[in-house]
Structure formats: structure tokens, C-alpha cells
Amino acid sequence: MHPPIPFNARAARTLREKLGMAPGHVAYGMSASYGMTHITPDHITAWERGVAAPTAHELNALAGALWCAPSELMDRPRTLHEHRLARGIAADDVADATGMSREAYQQMEASGVWRGDTGQSARLGDILGLEPRDLVAVTGREGELARLLTEAVSTRWQAHFKEIAKLLSMDKRDLKEPLRAMHDEYQTLMAATLMRASANTAAGEAGQSYVENIVDHFWERLGA
Structure with a gap:
């Protein structure tokens, strides 16, 4: 069973109002064009208030009635289903x-x-x-990506970028600069923390924090 769809109630209401439609018009459109005879104006109102959410089939019908893509009625998708x-x-x-x-x-x-x-x-x-x-x-490969990135920044990034490129189905050339920058960033961070008092504790905490968020660091670098 799938979790509830990340329905964007505000977007649905905005689109309806922009089209000059009342909840009853939307319900009728879903019933007449998509066979959703169980849908009433109260359903539309409940969805727009965020007290309920449409099913997958209802979402597609609602999108059709509002002349939009299903993605326009959703928050950011998280799962394959979404x-x-x-x-x-x-x-x-x-x-x-x-x-x-x-x-x-x-x-x-x-x-x-x-x-x-x-x-x-x-x-x-x-x-x-x-x-x-x-x-x-x-595809559930974030853990593997995190492992490869951790090895890349803590050792030689050149030894890992081909494997990372294969994992992501990306051109190796697009990864060289982000990985080089991350390696330099991590090594600079570790060198700085090792010079402080209580070096072992500071270095361990700084390194752990960087590694825990290494996938986010990577996407930020890749986007930049």
C-alpha cells in the first residue's frame, strides 16, 4: 500500500480559481470525463483545505479537470510511485x-x-x-553513493570518480571538478581541526559532521 500522495492543496485551489471554476464544476468534470461519479463538491473543498487528499486515480482525474499536469498538484515527489x-x-x-x-x-x-x-x-x-x-x-543507492564519496574525499578522489559516474549514469567529466573541490574542502577541514586544542575530538566531530552530510554536499557542488 502506498503512502498518501503529497498533495498540494494550495496549488489545487489556485488553479481552480484561476480557471473561474467552483468546486461543483470540478466535481462535475471529474465525473463526466473520468467516471469519478463518487466525487462531490465536498471532496474538492476537503482536498483544498488539506483535510483529505485524492487517491492516485482521483489525482489524475482532478488534473484533467483543471487542465494541468499531475505534478502541478503535488509537492516534491519522494518515491518511485510519486x-x-x-x-x-x-x-x-x-x-x-x-x-x-x-x-x-x-x-x-x-x-x-x-x-x-x-x-x-x-x-x-x-x-x-x-x-x-x-x-x-x-533506486535506493544513496548509501552506496555516500560510501564512495566518503572514500573519495578521504583518500584519492581520482580512484573513485569512475565508479561514482557509473553509479549515477553520468559523464565522468562532469564529476571531476565537484569531487576535486570536495576532496580539498574535506582535507582543509581536517587539517584545520588537527591544529586546534583537543585535536582528536575536534577532528573527529568535524569529520563526522561532513561525512554525515556528504551526499548533500555533493549535490550542492554538482549544482554549482
Whole structure:
């Protein structure tokens, strides 16, 4: 069972009002065009007040009634299921595009555990238009990325950037500067803390803090 959709109530109300529609108009549109005969104006009002949220099917129908993409009615997607909903793509289409059985894909989406290989992961990113950060998150590879980044900044970054590029399905050339900068940043931090009083404690705390947030540091550097 999927968690509740990150529905953006304010966006839904803003879009409705911009179109000059009353809750009843939206409910009628969902019923007439999408077969959502159970939807009433009270449903629309409850969603816009944030006291309830539409299901996946209701979200798609609501988007159609408001002439917008599902992503415009959602906060930032977090899971594979949510990213697919935001794109308005059927689960079967994602399964076909990634070259796996529909049953296998649906099980992965329901469990939140991605088991596709490197090629399937890359195709998943393509069909859903995922940024590298989102692709790593939905395929459960943040832990592996953190391990590689920690090794890169604490040893020789040149020995790890190819493996990181493969993990992210990115061009190695795009990673050289961010990894070099992170390595220099970490080494400078460690050198400075080692010169202070209670060096071991200070260095350990500073290094631990950097490592704990190393994935965030990486995305910030990559974006810059």
C-alpha cells in the first residue's frame, strides 16, 4: 500500500480559481470525463483545505479537470510511485520501457525497493525524466553513493570518480571538478581541526559532521 500522495492543496485551489471554476464544476468534470461519479463538491473543498487528499486515480482525474499536469498538484515527489504519478505515466508503460515484467515493476513500486540493474535504472531515469539526485533516491543507492564519496574525499578522489559516474549514469567529466573541490574542502577541514586544542575530538566531530552530510554536499557542488 502506498503512502498518501503529497498533495498540494494550495496549488489545487489556485488553479481552480484561476480557471473561474467552483468546486461543483470540478466535481462535475471529474465525473463526466473520468467516471469519478463518487466525487462531490465536498471532496474538492476537503482536498483544498488539506483535510483529505485524492487517491492516485482521483489525482489524475482532478488534473484533467483543471487542465494541468499531475505534478502541478503535488509537492516534491519522494518515491518511485510519486514520480510516476507526477509524470502521468502508467505503471505498465514504465515496466515496458525498463524491460521488466509488469508484475515485477509493480511489486518494486509497491514495496519501495528498486531491484533493477544498471541499464534498467538508466531507462527508468529517462522515461520519468529524473534528475540524478532523484534517480539515486528512488533506486535506493544513496548509501552506496555516500560510501564512495566518503572514500573519495578521504583518500584519492581520482580512484573513485569512475565508479561514482557509473553509479549515477553520468559523464565522468562532469564529476571531476565537484569531487576535486570536495576532496580539498574535506582535507582543509581536517587539517584545520588537527591544529586546534583537543585535536582528536575536534577532528573527529568535524569529520563526522561532513561525512554525515556528504551526499548533500555533493549535490550542492554538482549544482554549482
